[in-house]
Structures are given as structure tokens and as C-alpha cells.
Amino acid sequence: MITFRTVLRALLPGLFLLAAHALRAQTLGALAEPLAIGQTFTLPSKVLGETRRINVYLPPGYADSAALRLPVLYMPDGGVQEDFLHVAGLVQVSVGNGTMRPFILVGIENTARRRDLTGPTTNPDDKKIAPRVGGSAAFRQFIRTELMPAIKQRYRTTAETAIVGESLAGLFVVETLLLEPDLFSTYLAFDPSLWWNNAQLVAQAGALRRAHPGPPKTLYLATSNEKEIVADTERLTKALGAPDGRALIWHYDPMPLETHGTIYHPAALKGFRLVFKPPAAKH
Numbered sequence: 371m372i373t374f375r376t377v378l379r380a381l382l383p384g385l386f387l388l389a390a391h392a393l394r395a396q397t398l399g400a401l402a403e404p405l406a407i408g409q410t411f412t413l414p415s416k417v418l419g420e421t422r423r424i425n426v427y428l429p430p431g432y433a434d435s436a437a438l439r440l441p442v443l444y445m446p447d448g449g450v451q452e453d454f455l456h457v458a459g460l461v462q463v464s465v466g467n468g469t470m471r472p473f474i475l476v477g478i479e480n481t482a483r484r485r486d487l488t489g490p491t492t493n494p495d496d497k498k499i500a501p502r503v504g505g506s507a508a509f510r511q512f513i514r515t516e517l518m519p520a521i522k523q524r525y526r527t528t529a530e531t532a533i534v535g536e537s538l539a540g541l542f543v544v545e546t547l548l549l550e551p552d553l554f555s556t557y558l559a560f561d562p563s564l565w566w567n568n569a570q571l572v573a574q575a576g577a578l579r580r581a582h583p584g585p586p587k588t589l590y591l592a593t594s595n596e597k598e599i600v601a602d603t604e605r606l607t608k609a610l611g612a613p614d615g616r617a618l619i620w621h622y623d624p625m626p627l628e629t630h631g632t633i634y635h636p637a638a639l640k641g642f643r644l645v646f647k648p649p650a651a652k653h
Contacts (some may be wrong), residue, residue, distance in 0.1 A: 407427065407455070407458060408425060408426050408427040408428065408458060408475075409425070409426045409428070410423060410424065410425045410426070410450075411423075411424055411426075411524075412424070413516065413517060413520055415512050415516050416516070417508055417511045417512040417515065417516060418481075418486075418508060418509070418512050420481055422478065422479065422481065422512070422517075423449070423479040424448075424476060424477065424478060424479070424517065424520075425448055425449065425450060425454045425476075425477040425479065426474065426475065426476055426477070426521075426525070427454075427458040427461060427462070427474070427475040427477075428474055428525075429461060429462065429465045429472040429473065429474070429475075430462075430465065430466065430472075431472060432472070432474070432526075437526075438526060439526040439527055439528045440472050440473060440474050440525075440526065440527060440528060441471070441473050441474070441527070441528050441530035441531065441532065441555075442473065442474045442475075442476055442521060442525075442527050442528075442530070442531050442532070443461070443473040443474070443475050443476065443531075443532045443533070443534060444476045444478065444513065444517075444531065444532070444533045444534075444554070445457060445475065445476065445477050445478065445533065445534050445535060445539075446478050446480070446483075446486070446487060446509075446533075446535050446539040446542060447477075447478075447480060447483070447535065447536070447539050448476065448477020448478045448479055449477065449479035449480060450479075452477075452479065452480060453477070453536070453634060454475075454477035454479075456634075456635055457475060457477070457534070457634075457638060458475055458477075460635070460638050460639055460642060461473060461475050461642070464639070464642050464643065464646075468648060469642075469643045469647070469648070470642045470643060470646045470647070470648070471646050471647070471648050473532070473646065474521075474525055474527065476517070476521055478513075478517070482500070482502065482505070483538065484499050484500035484503055484538065485500060485502045485503055485504070485505040486505050486506065486508075486509040486542075487506060487509070487535075487538040487539055487541060487542040488503045488504055488505070488506055488538060488541065488542075488566055489504055489506045489507070489541075489545055489566070489567065489571070490504040490567065491503060491504060491566060491567035491568075492567060492568070493566075493567055493568050496566060496567060506542055506545055506546075509542070510546060510549075510550060510553065513553070514550075514553060518531075530555050530556075531553070531554045531555055531556075532554055532555060532556035532557070532558065532645075532646075533546065533553075533554045533556075533557055533558070534558040534559075534560075534638060534641070535558070535559060535560070535562075536559075536560040536561055536562075536633060536634045536637075537560075537561055537562070537563050537630065538563050538566075540559035540560050540561055540562030540563065541559075541562045541563040541564060541566055541571070543557050543558065543559040543562065544557070544559050544562050544564065544571065544589075544606070545571055547587065547589060548571065548574070548575055548578040548579065549578065551587050552585065554587075555587065555588065556587070556588040556589075556590075556645050556646075557587065557588065557589045557590070558589075558590045558637075558638070558641045558642075558645065559589070559590070559591055559592075560591075560592045560593075560633050560634055560637040560638070560641075561592070561593055561594050561596060561599050561630050561633045561637075562591070562599070562602075562603065563599070564599065564602035564603060564605075564606060565598055565599070565602055569602050569605070572602050572605050572606050572609060573609075575606055575609035575610060576609040576610070576611070579609075579610060579611075579617070579618065586617060586618065586619065587617075587618050587619070588618075588619045588620070588621075588645050589610075589618060589619070589620040589621070590620070590621045590623075590641040590644060590645050591603055591606070591607070591620065591621065591622045591623070592622070592623045592624070592625055592633065592637035592640070592641065593622075593623075593624050593625065593633070594625055594626070594628040594629050594630050594632070594633040595626050595627070595628065595629060596629075596630050599630070600624065603622065604622075607620065607622050621641075621644060621645070623637065623640060623641075625637060
């Protein structure tokens with residue numbers, strides 16, 4: 371027969387444990403709450419036929435002035451589980467210590483990365499990396515006709531825009547500069563995958579720049595120790611010609627101590643300080 375004493379003995383350890391947890395929670399204070407560093411919203415896209423998540427970081431000072439308007443830095447690979455958090459951190463610390471002008475950071479979360487960030491290719495091996503590739507033109511159209519208007523409607527922006535990306539996103543950055551240079555004012559590409567489509571973008575770079583000169587643009591390039599990427603990037607700089615300060619101002623920083631997996635953060639830190647330098651910091 372199960373007695374009250376037996377039941378009490380069975381329950382006591384659990385009761386003591388619950389009491390300990392309650393006491394610990396009381397000692398620590400209120401329960402933990404989510405920590406927000408920005409804003410997020412979804413944007414239905416007719417161009418892409420899907421809904422995209424957009425993450426936004428607003429630098430200090432934006433909320434303090436209803437009249438303040440800021441330039442916008444767009445980034446593919448902009449999901450919270452991708453590169454958004456560490457780039458937002460760089461923007462925060464760089465603006466805070468006065469080495470970068472304030473920018474609104476707009477991260478575009480991926481759904482089909484290799485589709486969106488690559489152009490057409492005739493190389494059979496390129497086509498093996500994903501079920502569908504070559505969608506960069508549609509992704510650019512999404513940015514131009516749907517995302518940019520949404521950002522202008524939601525936030526106080528200036529006409530200045532920039533884009534930053536690494537690897538395939540770096541390829542997209544360079545391709546956009548050469549095919550549609552007026553979409554952004556400043557382009558930053560780290561370890562761009564210029565090998566895509568047998569490096570045809572590099573081979574056509576000189577002719578494309580002459581065909582689409584447009585207003586002056588700024589390009590910042592950085593590479594790691596990836597030999598093929600370094601070789602293609604060096605070929606690209608030769609094709610672009612000397613940075614004359616009129617049609618195109620470009621900078622190239624080889625970083626041989628970095629790998630393809632580590633290049634983004636140090637290159638972004640150096641690039642932001644160089645191309646987004648506050649007026650007072652110019653020499």
C-alpha cells in the first residue's frame with residue numbers, strides 16, 4: 371500500500387528543485403527578454419515571385435532628429451544568420467569612433483543565394499552549384515524597382531547608395547558596377563568570384579566601362595590568399611585602367627594573411643574607413 375509518507379518522499383526532491391529554481395530566478399531578477407539591434411520586415415516581390423526578408427540597422431542619431439537623412443548601404447547575404455550582424459556591428463563602432471559617416475544598413479536575406487548572385491554562364495561546372503543559376507538581372511531589378519522604393523518610403527534617406535558583398539555577392543557587386551553602374555554610388559567587393567563563366571566579366575570589363583561610363587563611381591576591392599581570385603582581381607584592375615578620379619575611383623587592397631573565410635570583416639573595416647571617411651577625417 372502506498373502511504374502518504376511514501377508519496378511525500380517521492381515528491382520532496384522535485385519540490386526542493388522547484389524551490390531552488392524559483393529562488394535563483396528571484397535572485398537574478400526579471401526573465402530575459404529578446405535583444406533587438408535593428409528592424410526587420412518582409413517584402414513581397416513580384417519580380418522574384420517570392421517574399422523576401424529585409425533587415426535594417428539604423429545608426430545612432432537617426433531617431434534623435436526627425437530631419438536627419440542618411441545614405442543607404444545595401445548588402446546581399448544580409449540575413450541574421452548570414453553577415454548582417456557583424457556588418458551592423460562594424461557600422462556601429464565605425465560611426466561611433468568617427469572613422470565612418472553614418473549609413474542606414476539594409477540586409478537582404480537569402481532564399482536562393484547562388485541563383486540571385488550569379489549571371490548567365492556557359493561553363494557546365496558553374497551550373498552544377500545549384501538547381502538554378504544566372505538570376506542576377508532579376509535580383510538587380512528587385513533591388514531597383516521594389517526594395518529601394520520601399521526603403522525610401524520607410525526611412526529618411528539621401529540619394530547616396532552603396533553596396534557591399536563577398537564571394538558570389540562580390541561577383542554581383544562587380545557585375546552591377548559594369549552592367550548598371552548608376553544603381554549605386556559606391557561598390558565594395560571582397561574576394562569576388564570573378565572566375566564565374568570562365569571569367570568573362572573580367573575579359574569584358576574595359577569595354578563595359580567604356581559603354582557605361584556614367585557619373586563618377588567608387589570601387590573598393592580586397593582579396594585574401596585565394597590565388598585564382600587574386601589573379602582575376604588583378605586582371606580586373608588592369609582592365610579598369612588607372613583610377614583617374616573622374617569616371618571611376620578604385621582601390622585595391624590585397625590581404626594575403628586572410629583566407630576566403632576570414633576576409634569579410636577586416637576588408638569591410640578597412641573599406642568603410644577608406645570610402646566612407648567623414649569629411650573631417652580627410653587629409
